[in-house]
Amino acid sequence: MASRAETARGPDWLAAATVLGALLLCYYVLPVLSLVASQPPETVISRLDDPSVVGAMGTSVAASTVSTAIGATFGIPLAYRLARSEGRRETLLTALVVLPLVLPPVVSGMVLLTVVGPNTLIGELAATAGLPLTRSFAGVVLAQTFVASPFIVVTAKAAFEGVDDQLEAASRSLGKSRATTIRRVTLPIAWPGVLAGVTLAFARAMGEFGATIMLAYYPRTMPVQIWVSFSTAGLSEAFPVAVILLVVAVVSLVVLNALGTNPLD
Amino acid sequence: MLELDSLGARYGDFTFGPVDLTVGEEVLAVLGPSGSGKTTLLSTVAGLVGADGGTVSLDGRDLTGVPPEDRRTGVVFQDGALFPHMTARENVAYAATDPERVQELATLLEIPDVLDRRPRALSGGERQRVALARTLAADPDALLLDEPLSSLDAPIRRRLRLELHDLFASLDIPVVYVTHDQRTASALGDRIAVLHDGRVEQVGRSADVLERPATPFVARFTGSENVLDARVVEVGADRLLLDVGDGQLSTTADGREAGIDLGETLTISVHPARFELGRRSKGTDCSRNRLHGTVRRLVNEGDQYRVVVTTSDGNPDSDAPLAGAADAVELTATVPPTTVDRLALQVDDRVSLSVSADDVHLIG
Numbered sequence: 137m138a139s140r141a142e143t144a145r146g147p148d149w150l151a152a153a154t155v156l157g158a159l160l161l162c163y164y165v166l167p168v169l170s171l172v173a174s175q176p177p178e179t180v181i182s183r184l185d186d187p188s189v190v191g192a193m194g195t196s197v198a199a200s201t202v203s204t205a206i207g208a209t210f211g212i213p214l215a216y217r218l219a220r221s222e223g224r225r226e227t228l229l230t231a232l233v234v235l236p237l238v239l240p241p242v243v244s245g246m247v248l249l250t251v252v253g254p255n256t257l258i259g260e261l262a263a264t265a266g267l268p269l270t271r272s273f274a275g276v277v278l279a280q281t282f283v284a285s286p287f288i289v290v291t292a293k294a295a296f297e298g299v300d301d302q303l304e305a306a307s308r309s310l311g312k313s314r315a316t317t318i319r320r321v322t323l324p325i326a327w328p329g330v331l332a333g334v335t336l337a338f339a340r341a342m343g344e345f346g347a348t349i350m351l352a353y354y355p356r357t358m359p360v361q362i363w364v365s366f367s368t369a370g371l372s373e374a375f376p377v378a379v380i381l382l383v384v385a386v387v388s389l390v391v392l393n394a395l396g397t398n399p400l401d
Numbered sequence: 402m403l404e405l406d407s408l409g410a411r412y413g414d415f416t417f418g419p420v421d422l423t424v425g426e427e428v429l430a431v432l433g434p435s436g437s438g439k440t441t442l443l444s445t446v447a448g449l450v451g452a453d454g455g456t457v458s459l460d461g462r463d464l465t466g467v468p469p470e471d472r473r474t475g476v477v478f479q480d481g482a483l484f485p486h487m488t489a490r491e492n493v494a495y496a497a498t499d500p501e502r503v504q505e506l507a508t509l510l511e512i513p514d515v516l517d518r519r520p521r522a523l524s525g526g527e528r529q530r531v532a533l534a535r536t537l538a539a540d541p542d543a544l545l546l547d548e549p550l551s552s553l554d555a556p557i558r559r560r561l562r563l564e565l566h567d568l569f570a571s572l573d574i575p576v577v578y579v580t581h582d583q584r585t586a587s588a589l590g591d592r593i594a595v596l597h598d599g600r601v602e603q604v605g606r607s608a609d610v611l612e613r614p615a616t617p618f619v620a621r622f623t624g625s626e627n628v629l630d631a632r633v634v635e636v637g638a639d640r641l642l643l644d645v646g647d648g649q650l651s652t653t654a655d656g657r658e659a660g661i662d663l664g665e666t667l668t669i670s671v672h673p674a675r676f677e678l679g680r681r682s683k684g685t686d687c688s689r690n691r692l693h694g695t696v697r698r699l700v701n702e703g704d705q706y707r708v709v710v711t712t713s714d715g716n717p718d719s720d721a722p723l724a725g726a727a728d729a730v731e732l733t734a735t736v737p738p739t740t741v742d743r744l745a746l747q748v749d750d751r752v753s754l755s756v757s758a759d760d761v762h763l764i765g
Binding site: 300302303305306307308309310311312313314320321324325 | 444447448449468469470471472473474475476478482484485486495496535536538539
């Protein structure tokens with residue numbers, strides 16, 4: 137609370153910031169709590185008997201894990217390269233990374249269809265090889281990777297930029313190779329930021345709907361399952377499934393962060 | 402032996418080099434203002450930035466194109482560049498080829514008590530000790546230091562300077578110590594190289610560089626801030642008589658051998674500490690050069706006073722106004738506080754400045 141002396145000197149900006157921030161937080165939390173409160177636990181639990189809901193849970197968690205892993209494998213090195221170079225080329229490349237973030241997800245799905253869709257060269261070749269890229273688990277992963285992996289690149293890039301490159305210079309002048317330097321100096325210092333990017337990407341993948349429904353209506357992910365429940369039986373049928381998605385997402389993120397101690401440290 | 406042969410680098414507008422330097426088992430202090438290329442010199446030797454020409458070789462090994470990790474050039478950075486996610490011990494162990502070296506170096510650098518702390522819990526002095534231990538743990542063939550003392554408080558800096566002096570002497574490898582501080586350079590360097598605008602302006606034994614600066618820049622930067630134009634009025638076998646402002650100074654130099662002509666204008670320098678300050682008095686002491694003037698400023702620098710004097714016409718009996726005199730020159734003398742007390746010196750006092758002919762240095 138603002139003391140009288142502070143008030144006398146002018147607006148209490150810290151208090152104002154607290155109030156404004158608290159209002160926004162309420163706006164985040166209230167709808168979630170109200171959704172959970174509106175659904176009796178029995179109703180939610182009864183949905184776990186529905187094979188299509190359980191299947192969607194499995195697909196969502198598995199596909200999000202795979203797409204996050206792919207995003208990390210390719211995105212962390214890209215983030216490092218972008219963080220350690222400067223100039224117009226780097227700015228342009230960073231803009232390309234952000235591109236999937238600014239596209240509406242449905243449009244992302246459409247642009248992917250033009251490359252991996254059933255009537256495209258890549259799509260046909262993959263289908264012939266027994267790995268169809270649409271209406272398949274691979275399709276879900278492709279959609280999620282496109283939409284979610286930029287979070288890894290953008291966040292990890294900022295984290296790498298926060299690591300003073302003099303530390304890398306010091307490490308190398310101590311006789312350590314570039315690879316050792318990245319593994320033992322850069323990554324451990326940047327790790328909280330990198331992990332935040334991975335977490336964001338996983339959360340985004342779990343919630344992915346627009347691109348996924350274009351690429352892979354089947355196998356259904358949780359968001360698609362919610363959409364199906366809603367469009368066939370109305371909101372009352374969709375709400376319990378939404379609560380399940382919420383719980384699965386929160387639990388996954390907690391697990392991810394608990395496991396997220398730097399594997400290289 | 403570390404050899405730089407026509408080493409050059411370019412950064413936008415800044416051109417470094419070409420620089421030629423040879424460093425044996427000694428400490429070469431590279432002295433220069435910020436922007437003179439000191440850090441570039443270290444970075445190109447360590448391979449942290451690419452050279453645009455010339456070569457660096459260490460113990461006969463050409464380092465051109467060799468990545469930093471294979472150069473065996475240890476670098477100590479200005480603020481230590483300790484790895485923040487490791488304790489002091491882990492920092493040193495990171496570089497150590499032999500685990501026993503960690504304890505050994507900790508003892509040498511007096512840091513055994515802080516080994517389990519993270520860098521942010523270390524004082525500035527401790528941080529630099531750990532950084533030095535870490536660099537030495539890699540057992541480098543040359544040691545490069547980039548102003549490691551510059552961010553430390555004065556008492557710690559003085560103490561560490563003394564310790565470094567002894568440590569460097571025991572190393573038996575080339576040590577290049579970059580600094581902008583002339584005191585640190587002269588305290589640590591067996592030799593000094595003065596860097597200016599990316600080039601070595603003078604290199605030599607520390608005492609030689611400080612006492613016989615080769616250029617006005619070196620003179621000013623090493624503390625001989627009285628850099629003056631002087632006209633030759635008499636050329637003797639072992640002595641030159643010079644018109645300086647409105648007074649005269651003589652210097653010990655064989656003007657005939659140096660081919661100096663009467664009437665020629667030369668540049669001379671006098672270190673402020675070489676002036677002796679006195680009250681203006683009649684009569685002259687022939688063994689000393691003497692200029693007369695008025696105290697314009699008197700600055701107490703703690704251990705010494707800086708006295709700025711504008712010269713007058715040299716006649717102690719003259720009371721003519723001095724300011725604005727056409728030929729007047731401004732001189733700076735540094736004197737101990739005892740001198741100021743003894744003379745009860747104040748601004749606007751008339752004083753004499755004497756200097757031995759040996760201490761009037763001819764730049765050229």
